[in-house]
Structures are given as C-alpha cells and as structure tokens.
Amino acid sequence: MEKFKAILSKIKYYRVIMLSLSIILLIVGIVMRITVSYGSNKYADQTVAKRWDKEGNYAHVSLFIKDIAHFNQTTLDGLKYNLDEKLDFNSIEVENEDARRFIECHTAKSFIYLEGPSRSMQIDCLAVGGDFFVFHPIKMINGSYFDGNDLMQDGIILDEESAWQLFGSSDVVGKTLYYGDRVLYVKGVYEREENKLFNYARGDKPEIYVPFDLLDSTEAPLDITCVEICMPNPVKNFATGILDEISTLDSSTCETVENSSRYTVENLWVVFKNKKYRSMQNHDIIYPYWEKIARYEEDILAPKAVVMVVSFVSSAVIFLALLLYEISKLTRLKSRNDD
Secondary structure, eight states, rough: OOHHHHHHOOOOOOHHHHHHHHHHHHHHHHHHHHHHHHHHTGGGOOHHHHHOOTTTTTEEEEEEEOOGGOOOOHHHHHHHHHHHHHHHTTTOOOSSSSOOOOOEEEEEEEEEEEOOOOOOOEEEEEEEEEEEHHOOOOOOOEEEEOOTTTTOOOEEEEEEHHHHHHHHSSSTTEEEETTTEEEEEEEEOOOOOSSSHHHHHHOOOEEEEEEEHHHHHHOOOOOOEEEEEEEESSSSSSHHHHHHHHHHHHTTEEEEEGGGGGHHHHHHHHHHHHGGTOOOOOSSOOOOOOHHHHHHHHHHHHHHHHHHHHHHHHHHHHHHHHHHHHHHHHHHHHHHHHH
C-alpha cells in the first residue's frame, strides 16, 4: 500500500494530459474509421463485388474507354472469350457448375427519338447491356428492370420527368412508345436522385435506359465507353492484371479502375498524396455519372483516412511511451526500495 501511495504521489499532471490525449486521438481514429467505412459502402454502384461474393474473393474492375477506340460489341465478345481462356489457364473455377465465373455490363451514351401519346421528343439515354442493373441497382418507382438476355430487347426504363413528358403520368408500365417503326414497351420508371451532387454528375435533363442491342447494329455499331466486370480475384491485382493483359486497348485509349479497392486506406492515402494532380487529366475520357460520384467520394474520404491513420498511430505511440515511462519509474523505484 505504501508503494502504491508513493507512486501516486509522483504522478504529475502531464501524465494525465498525455493519457487523455492518447484517448482523444483513439476516439478520433475510431470516428474516422466509421466515416470511411460508411462512405465506402454508400453507393451501390461500387459494392457489386461485396454483394456478389461476401467472402471478398471477387473484384469489380471498370474499363473507361475513349470514343476514338471504337470499342464495340464484337471487341467486347473477344475480350470475354479471352477472359474465359485466361481463367481456364489459371484454373479458376466456381463451386457450383451452373454459376458464372464472372459477370459483365457495358454502356454507351447516346440519345433516342421517341413518339408518345402526349408528345414526341429526343431524349438522352444510356444504352446498357449485360448485367447492368446488378452493378447499378437504380431505385424503381414502379415496374422492373429489363435484362440483357431478354429475347425482344424492346423494353425501356424512363425517369419520372420523361414519363410525364411522353404520357402525362408516371404510372406508365406496359404502355407503348414508337422508335421509328418499332414498338417499345415501358418496363419501369425509376427515381432520379435529386440532389446537387447527382445533378452535377449527370446533368438535370431527363435520361432513360434502353437495351444496348436496341441501338446497336452491324451497319452502325455503338461505341462502348464503359465495361465493368466482376470476377475472381484470388490475389491482389489479379483481376486488373488479367484484364490489362488481354485487352486490346492501351493507356492512351483506356483507363482501368479497380472499384472494389478504391476505398481501402492504402488507395485513399495515394489519392490524398496526389490530390494536387487529380484535376490535371491528360486524356479526354468522359466518365459516367457513377464514376464521377465515386471520385468525388474518394476526395472526401481521403483526408479522413489520413486523419484516421495518424490518429491511431499517434495514440499508440503516446500510450506506449507513457507505459514504458511508468514501467521505468516503477523499476527505478523498486531498485531504490531494494537497496
């Protein structure tokens, strides 16, 4: 008891201050960790790998392609064929023989002229194929998604504004429109995000989704500007390495991004370190709206990730230094008592 009193009598205020500082830094680090974790799961467009495989063995990789590359359906088919060959070569199999080893979606920015009962109009559209709505589960008001494997490829998805302009109502599922001499059906109506960030990223004009094959043709093939693949990633950078190897595109016409690792602390640290150069793009790739939003989120989360790491490290260093100091004091005190 006397020894304990002797120790207490030697405690100075700076020790309490240092311990308090360590605790405060630890709390700051935990808060930043929660914030980064929330931000990394905020947008469904960036979480397909987690949704597809909860074990974390898949990666979501995007190829953003320049128009001048003229990357079309034929080129994409070749890429998917080569990917299958590479997965075979690396003995990558799935447990269920009916399961797919990878899923893919592709996008082309375009426009379409539609005739409706209320009016006819030209509308901006995203021509999408593959499993687009698995990657991008937009919020539906009514109706359902169309599928890249649908036989007729004649269903489209409107937003509320285009539905009102074409029909005078948003309850239009199953109703018909005319695209030239083709009859199209409204599969669903989706809800646009109405906030400043989304308006900056995608514009404030109506935009609809149409099947890629509806606008694509042998005579005038659509130029694909974005390909996304969710595939096995048994080791770090395996997926991006495979795609870079088999792609016919180079860095002058295509940018490869591994979406599933973009919000890791390591990547956010790199984003923060290179923040001065982020706006100095030396290419003319036009990103889709979801990539613009994802990059905005990277810029927001990067300094928080840095604060998180610095806080955790500083808290640990202060606590260990204080602990070692107290141990050394106790050791010296014991030595004096023994003497």
